[in-house]
Amino acid sequence: MIANDLIxxxxxxxxxLICDVDGVLTDGYxxxxxxxxxxxxxxxxxxxxxxxxxxxxxxVAIITTSKVxxxxxxxxxxxxxxxxxxxVSKIAAYQNLKEKLQLPDEAFAYIGDDLPDWEIxxxxxxxxxxxxxVDPLIQRADWVTQKKGGRGAVREVCDTLMQWNQxxxxxxxxxxxxxxxxxxxxxxxxxxxxxxxxxxxVEDKDVRSDKSTSGIPxxxxxxxxxx
Numbered sequence: 001m002i003a004n005d006l007i008x009x010x011x012x013x014x015x016x017l018i019c020d021v022d023g024v025l026t027d028g029y030x031x032x033x034x035x036x037x038x039x040x041x042x043x044x045x046x047x048x049x050x051x052x053x054x055x056x057x058x059x060v061a062i063i064t065t066s067k068v069x070x071x072x073x074x075x076x077x078x079x080x081x082x083x084x085x086x087x088v089s090k091i092a093a094y095q096n097l098k099e100k101l102q103l104p105d106e107a108f109a110y111i112g113d114d115l116p117d118w119e120i121x122x123x124x125x126x127x128x129x130x131x132x133x134v135d136p137l138i139q140r141a142d143w144v145t146q147k148k149g150g151r152g153a154v155r156e157v158c159d160t161l162m163q164w165n166q167x168x169x170x171x172x173x174x175x176x177x178x179x180x181x182x183x184x185x186x187x188x189x190x191x192x193x194x195x196x197x198x199x200x201x202v203e204d205k206d207v208r209s210d211k212s213t214s215g216i217p218x219x220x221x222x223x224x225x226x227x
Contacts, residue, residue: 007143010126011164014058015107016082018094018120019050019154021064021071023113024130027150038068043150047078049158054079055174056167059101063093063120094120111157112137113149128157 022028025046031039050060061082062075075083082100084093098105106125110117113133118140121127129141130149138144145153162168 013106014109016059018061018110020112023149045152046154049155052171053158055171056162063090091119
């Protein structure tokens, strides 16, 4: 746990927010059909928050162990330009992203829900756990959201970063100006794999084509704006 003023100081340096998918952009449940196909449920507020964050000038990246068509489709909808899927070792994807963006560790924030996320969270400038993350991750994270994964946690982070950086009005104005145009990163292109799927390798899909409960009782890692 770190103090609110230090969280704010760290947030002022953030230029890219990295999100996990299962348990962060979703509630962690997997709907599996008899044929083995999987589906996910996403919260519209989280998606809109990521769009606003991109309009505000902060880049968004997704790093997930999953390889599911519905997630691919959602990333296209949101216009996510840095999408890493099927990452058994997420740190390799993170290193690739750092090299691509030419940014230092302190310029990244990462939001996760389970221990595999700590591999990256221990390196980034601001580590964030959703309210219903596993307890060991909550104990390690700089900031714990009030809202749960798949239920507005990502939107909470996006709104807070924009509020602290005073870019909410900027993002809203750009959104209104482009409401009848394409979203950020949307050029209707195809996925592009830049590396192999072997363990420890990176598969980067560069997409050029889219009331929850309070935080853990007694927990004090929420920034003061949400306490």
